[in-house]
Amino acid sequence: MDNQTPKPTESELEILQILWQHGPTTVRFVNEQLNQRKEVGYTTTLKIMQIMAEKGLVKRNEESRSHIYEANVNEEATQKHMLDKFLDLTFRGSASKLVMQALGNHKATRAELDEIRKLIDKMEGGAK
Template sequence: MKKTITPVGDSEMEILHIVWDKGEATVSEVHEHILGYRKVAYTTVMTIMKKLADKGLLSFRKDGVTYVYRAAKPEAEVKHSLLRQMVEKVFRGSPAEMVQSLVENERLKPEEKSEIESLIEKLRGGK
């Protein structure tokens, strides 16, 4: 069985998204990005990025005195692992129960409903 990824907190996930979007980034670049919409200390960003590296989700290289971080695992792999954990914990291992909950309780836009219907059709062997 494939080892699951260590649970990721909100701030960690926020930083992962930024690094995934940028491809690679320094603490300073991530800090500046976050400052665009909320206040956060540089040292907080640095600590979180080090924790993500410790968890094996980010890797880094030294460029002079600067550490340049990049994703250590593909975005899809991380998302799948975290989603699998959530399905196990919250929905007792039932992906169908998770989808049912999403469909019944979320306010889905028409294009989102259409996309879900297309995915179901694809599962049935159509399109």
């Protein structure tokens, strides 16, 4: 995600999550997936996806009768971009404040803590 691509809204991010998980698909499929969590009208989903196409967040293939949409932004790049913005705005750029808050509000599992330790070790140059 470059600086030219707009940051997705919460609703757009929900749609991107579906497209990243399932790949190119129809508005109907995306709407069915959204409705598993909360009731969303088909026309609302269609309108949001049309706006996303205009913004460059998704691409629309119009070759078949049912238009197929696919994500036009990379999942990891989008996550990094949004996290960087969130970190700057919420924690004044402090990754440690973010991690401390997240761990303080969430009971980390043994596996999660092990994964965090491995990441720290890797970032320190493979100590241990």
